[in-house]
Amino acid sequence: MKRITFAPAIAAVTAGLILQTSCAVSVRRNVRILERDSLSAQLLLPAEEDDDFGQQDTYNFMMEDSTTSDTLTIIGPDGERVFFMKATMDSSGTIHAAEQLRGVVVTARFKNIPERNGMVRIAFDVRVPARMLNPHWQVRLRPEALIMEDIVTLEEVHITGREYRERQIRGYELYNRFLATVITDSADLVHTGLLETFIQRNIPLLAELKEDSSAVNPALVKGLFGISFRTAREHYLKRLAIMRNNRRQQRLPDKFEQYVSDPYILEGVRIDSVVADGGNDIVYCYSQSLSTRPGLRKIDLAVEGSIFYDGECRYTLPSSEPLTFYVSSFATLAESREKYITKVIERKVESNTTAALEFRPGEYALDEEYSDNLSEIRHIKSCIDGLIENRDFDIDSLVITATCSPEGSYALNSSLAGQRGREIARYFKNYVKEYNIRADSLEREELGVVLNLTEDVSDTYSGRRITDFDFIVKHIPEDWERLTELIRRDSLIKDKAGILSICGTGSPDLRESLLSGHAEYAYIKETLYPVLREVQFDFHLHRRGMVKDTVHTTEPDTVYYAGLQAIRDRNYKKAVQYLGTYKDLNSAVAFLAMDYNASAMQVLETLPVSGKRDYLMAIAHSRNGNERKAVECFVNSISQDPSMAFRGNLDPEISRLIEKYDLLSSM
Numbered sequence: 001m002k003r004i005t006f007a008p009a010i011a012a013v014t015a016g017l018i019l020q021t022s023c024a025v026s027v028r029r030n031v032r033i034l035e036r037d038s039l040s041a042q043l044l045l046p047a048e049e050d051d052d053f054g055q056q057d058t059y060n061f062m063m064e065d066s067t068t069s070d071t072l073t074i075i076g077p078d079g080e081r082v083f084f085m086k087a088t089m090d091s092s093g094t095i096h097a098a099e100q101l102r103g104v105v106v107t108a109r110f111k112n113i114p115e116r117n118g119m120v121r122i123a124f125d126v127r128v129p130a131r132m133l134n135p136h137w138q139v140r141l142r143p144e145a146l147i148m149e150d151i152v153t154l155e156e157v158h159i160t161g162r163e164y165r166e167r168q169i170r171g172y173e174l175y176n177r178f179l180a181t182v183i184t185d186s187a188d189l190v191h192t193g194l195l196e197t198f199i200q201r202n203i204p205l206l207a208e209l210k211e212d213s214s215a216v217n218p219a220l221v222k223g224l225f226g227i228s229f230r231t232a233r234e235h236y237l238k239r240l241a242i243m244r245n246n247r248r249q250q251r252l253p254d255k256f257e258q259y260v261s262d263p264y265i266l267e268g269v270r271i272d273s274v275v276a277d278g279g280n281d282i283v284y285c286y287s288q289s290l291s292t293r294p295g296l297r298k299i300d301l302a303v304e305g306s307i308f309y310d311g312e313c314r315y316t317l318p319s320s321e322p323l324t325f326y327v328s329s330f331a332t333l334a335e336s337r338e339k340y341i342t343k344v345i346e347r348k349v350e351s352n353t354t355a356a357l358e359f360r361p362g363e364y365a366l367d368e369e370y371s372d373n374l375s376e377i378r379h380i381k382s383c384i385d386g387l388i389e390n391r392d393f394d395i396d397s398l399v400i401t402a403t404c405s406p407e408g409s410y411a412l413n414s415s416l417a418g419q420r421g422r423e424i425a426r427y428f429k430n431y432v433k434e435y436n437i438r439a440d441s442l443e444r445e446e447l448g449v450v451l452n453l454t455e456d457v458s459d460t461y462s463g464r465r466i467t468d469f470d471f472i473v474k475h476i477p478e479d480w481e482r483l484t485e486l487i488r489r490d491s492l493i494k495d496k497a498g499i500l501s502i503c504g505t506g507s508p509d510l511r512e513s514l515l516s517g518h519a520e521y522a523y524i525k526e527t528l529y530p531v532l533r534e535v536q537f538d539f540h541l542h543r544r545g546m547v548k549d550t551v552h553t554t555e556p557d558t559v560y561y562a563g564l565q566a567i568r569d570r571n572y573k574k575a576v577q578y579l580g581t582y583k584d585l586n587s588a589v590a591f592l593a594m595d596y597n598a599s600a601m602q603v604l605e606t607l608p609v610s611g612k613r614d615y616l617m618a619i620a621h622s623r624n625g626n627e628r629k630a631v632e633c634f635v636n637s638i639s640q641d642p643s644m645a646f647r648g649n650l651d652p653e654i655s656r657l658i659e660k661y662d663l664l665s666s667m
Helices: 007-037 162-179 192-202 204-211 229-235 239-259 373-389 410-446 480-489 496-503 508-516 521-527 558-568 572-579 585-593 597-604 611-623 627-640 643-648 652-661
Strands: 042-044 058-062 071-075 081-085 087-089 095-097 103-107 110-114 119-128 138-147 150-153 156-161 269-275 282-291 298-309 312-317 323-328 340-346 348-355 393-404 470-478 535-543 550-556
Touching: 007 298, 007 312, 042 298, 110 119, 110 652, 119 138, 119 298, 119 323, 138 282, 156 162, 156 282, 162 239, 162 269, 192 204, 192 229, 269 282, 348 373, 373 393, 373 410, 373 535, 393 410, 410 470, 410 535, 470 508, 480 496, 496 508, 508 521, 558 572, 558 585, 572 585, 585 597, 585 611, 597 611, 611 627, 611 643, 611 652, 627 643, 627 652, 643 652
Parallel strands: 110 323, 156 269, 393 470
Antiparallel strands: 042 119, 058 103, 071 081, 087 095, 119 282, 138 150, 138 156, 138 298, 298 312, 298 323, 340 550, 348 535, 393 535
16 A cells, blocks of 8 residues: 655644744744833934024034134124124133034934924934844834824834745735635636537527627527527536635635735835844934914924734834924014004995906816815805895995916907906806895795795895896906016015016017016916916995995904914914015014015015014025124124024024024123
C-alpha cells in the first residue's frame, strides 16, 4: 500500500504559526518596554521655518571672526538720532558688540502666530523616537488642537512597519484570490454549446440572426412548438454553478473580514509612511490652517496616538507635552467707540444693494440653479420684502443696472447687458406681482372673502395696493471706470502704471485686446472681472407722511457699528466693506487684517499721532520691507504708549525687528 505523507505541509503551517507566535511575543515584550518608559511622540516647533514673516522658532548660534552686528539709525520721537545695535556692557562700562554664536539649539514650547483674514496657520514637527518604531506594528498619531473650549482633531499621521504592511497586502491578496472565483460573466453560467445546438435545430430563424446584423429582439423570435430563446436559455442554465456562485457572493463580506483583518485607512490620514526598521527617529513637518474665533487668544496643541498590531490596539501613547500658539489678532487693536452722524433726512431717498447674479456665457436667461444665483435672488427678494413691509417708506421705482465684464466685443456686451437687465426686471416684476396676490389674499381672508386667483386682482379688489412702482432698466456694457479703481486699490498688482495706461487707451475693444496680452491679465480676469458683473439695485423711495423736503437729525452710525462688530467677529472682508470709507484707525485695522497695506498706509498718514497709529504704521512699513521706517514708527509708538512694547512681541512683523536690532533692551 502506498503511503501518503503531509509532513512538508504540516511543517510549513507549523513554521508559520511559530513565526507568528514569535512576532506576537516580541511585540508584547516591546510594548511592555514602552509602557515602562511611558514613551510617546513629541511635538516640536520647526527648527527653521521660512514663513510669510521670516520668523524662526529654533535659533542656532555660532561664533564668527568678523563683527557683523545688525545696526540701525533712526530719528526718535524728539527729533534726535537713535542708534540701535546688539551690544553688552562689561564691568568697566565699556560697550561691546554682541554676536550670535551658533552651536547651541534652544527650542521653545510656544510661538506667536498672526491671524490674517480670519485664519491662522500652525506649523509643527511630529517626532517619533526610533524606540517606538517596529516593523511588525503601526503607529497612529492624532494631533489635537484645543481652541477655546473645543477640541479640533487634525488628520492622523501613520507610520507603518514593513512587516505590518506586508501582512495587510497578503490579506488583500487572499481576498482577491477568493474574489476571482466569483463568476461575473453570465455567459459562464450557461451551457453555451448545448444551447447553440438546440437553437440551430429548433429555432433556425434565430440561428440565422447570428450572421445577420438586423436589429431584431431575440426574445420575440419563437421556434418549433412555440419555444422562445428565453425558455431555451432557462433550460440550459448551470443551476448548480449559479447556486455556488450566489453562495460565494453572499460570503464576500465574511471573507473580507476573515482575510483582511486590518484594512487600509484611506480617509482622515495626512500621511502613511512605511518604514523598514526603527534605526532612526522620524520627523514629520505638519502644517494646518485653522479658522479663528472672537476672543481667541491661544491654541494648545498635543498629540495622542496608539500602536496597532494585526489590526488591534496594543498600546495607547501618553499625550505629548503640548505646544502653545499665541494668536495675535488685529481685532485687539480696534478702538471701541461709537460714531454719530448728522443726517439730512430727505423726503425722497434711495436704497441700493448689489447681487452677483451670474449668467451662462453669451446667454441672458436668469437661471436660479446656476452658480450661486438662488442665494443672491433670495437676498434681493428679502430686500424687496423689507422695503414693501416698511411702514416708513413707499417705493416709487426700482432701477436695475446690469454690467458685463470687458470680455468679448463692446457691441456684444452692450446688447447682452441690456438683455440681462430686462430679464432681471421681468423676473422681479413677476415676484412683486405674486407678492401682491399673496398680500391681497391675506387681506381678503381677514375680511372673510375667498380670493379667486384666476381673477384680475386690480379689477376685483379696490383696496389700497400693497406695491405699485416702476421698474427701470439701465446697463453698462463694460465698466472700465470701476475696473480702473479696483486696479488702483489692489496691492497684489505689480505693474499698476502699465495696466492703468492700457485702461485709458483707445476704444474698449482695443483696451481689452491689449490687456489680454499683459502678464497679469489672468489674475485680473479671475479676481476683478467677477466684481464687474454685479447687478446694482437702486430703490427710489419717499418717506410716508413727510411734508418737508429735508429734516436734520443726529443719530448713531449703524453701518460703522456693524463694521466694528465685523472686526470683533474676525470677518475682516465685511469690515472693509463697512469701514473702508471712514478713513479712521478702525478702517486701517481692517485694511491691514486683509493685507491691504497701501490702503491702510493712506489712512494712517492722515490720522493724528498716537501709539496705535504709529504701531500700525510700523507693521505696514515692515511688510513693505522698509525696516528703518518700521523701527522708527515702533519706537515712536512706545514713547506714546509703553504697552506697545509688549504688543510688539505678539506680531511677527515687529517681533522680527525686536530680535534683529535688540530694540527693547536698548530703550
